[in-house]
Amino acid sequence: METFQLLSNGGVKFNKGKYKKDVSLFTETRRPPSTSHGDLPTELDFFKYARSSSEKRKYSSIPTQQQNVEWKGDEDEDDDHVAEQSQEANSLIAKHRVTVKGNDIPNPVGSFEVLREKYHISNQLFQNLSKSGYRHPTSIQSHAVPIMMNSRDLAAISPTGTGKTLSYLLPILARLQAPISSMKNEAYLGVRALVVVPTRELAYQIYNESLKLTQGRNWRTIMFTKATANTLAVKEVRDKVDVIISTPLRLVASLRAGIIDLQNIRHLVLDEADRLFDKEFFSQTQEIITYCNHPGVQKAVFSATLPAGAEKIAMEMLQDPIRIVVGLKDTPLPLIHQSLTYVADDQSKLPSLLGHFARPYNPPILIFTSTQIRASSLAEELVMSGIPNVDCLHAGMTQKERDESVGRMRQGKSWIMVTTEVMARGMDFKGVREVINYDFPTSVQSYVHRIGRTGRAGREGKATTFFTDEDAPFLKSIANVIMQSGQTVPDWIIKLPKPSKMKRKAMGKVKRPETVNDARNIGRQDAIRKRDIIAASKRRKINTISQAGQQKSHKISEVTSADGSS
């Protein structure tokens, strides 16, 4: 039986009757005969342009709906080529659900070839795109790359797994033109581009992506770590670096220590921007922005989610920005089949999960828990239950352990990865088939990012969220997200009252047992109690013996003193 059905007992079911019209868009009869990807409405298929041009033509017969477009193109350009270009631009926008706002918005492009011609992208970079398997831009790339090539500040919101990384790496490298090592001009000395992300794992992933794009030339991209920070303390070394990818904490420490400067940064990207603007990182992010004080610095923020508060902060830091939203804001891709599973209480989760693994399942699977201890404890339980290839990753592990864990996942050695919020954002393990929220997510954004680890690069995925009685007050918020992405939830969930702002803030902060299997704790507690009882009884015995000894010697001394001897 399908895992989806198993886990959605009492949870979400896709009502095919009610959504007959939408379902018809996904059925074989509507699909062009030889297309393997024809199962999405065009405006929701953000990878459409990342496929071959022949397939592209086949798609054009599929009707589009829900166009939500604000288009302010380069209206004053008038040559034939541009007219054609604008037509293509308009059709690109119309085919995808894209909202673009701002002044003088550059036209989007439908192919990397057009990008190369229009913006003189180097042959090397172009070849590296193709070597990496990138033949056609995704929706966000079609729109964001021209905007960034035109030196404009940008706020880009596009669903998880739709290629945001390339949307900024490509224009950054194209605009830097050549590695600093091959430039004569002193004015260019010093790091010229900076990408800031919330986790080290993500920084490393982006670093690897940039290595793919910079192959064949002497570009120096640095992943900022303790070791590289020390090397960069030497000015001559620092002057030869083109791009830095870093987490905020490490960078701020070096900035404060005066061992790095960002005065020459021309391109600053905040990826997972809403996370960088939240409490934990906000002051460090602001400090970094302040240090990037080159008058011509271009700033861009990217994320799959940008709640109103974070968006306000972003818009204030950007100059005359353009804002793009691909799809619906804060909404997962319809490629991810979502379900909610009622599990009553925390103790019922483990049996439910083990029941899931007792039937055929599709690895790799990512399981999210709320704390590091619970992640370790769940991984331990799964191993002890005989589930093969279980792995664990959380921020409490050493960096070496974390790196090895990510490595095993990339090599396909891990089938089930138990983790925490640290893996929720940006991590791109292409083949993840399923995400299980063992512990309820802490916010709508956390939900969107967690489940976005599956259904990437145009693939389908499955996401299951366990909820207990204690999570019920927050269910409505997640149900809304599920409905927004075109799937259904049971009526009783829809009828739940909308949680207040205060309540939403408390989401996911439910007090949970420290470990996932209380039974084991009870065992442990009993053992500890038994050990304490035995120890106490031993102490009592020893005390009694020593007291008896003392009394005996007291009597003897009384006797001896009565005798007058010592």
Ligand SMILES: Nc1ncnc2c1ncn2[C@@H]1O[C@H](COP(=O)(O)OP(=O)(O)OP(=O)(O)O)[C@@H](O)[C@H]1O
């Ligand atoms: N033009 C393209 N053609 C084919 N594949 C692409 C293209 N652009 C990106 N990809 C692939 O899509 C996957 C997702 O890309 P990426 O990690 O940049 O997504 P994202 O939008 O940043 O996701 P998230 O919001 O989770 O960070 C990657 O495996 C990447 O290699």
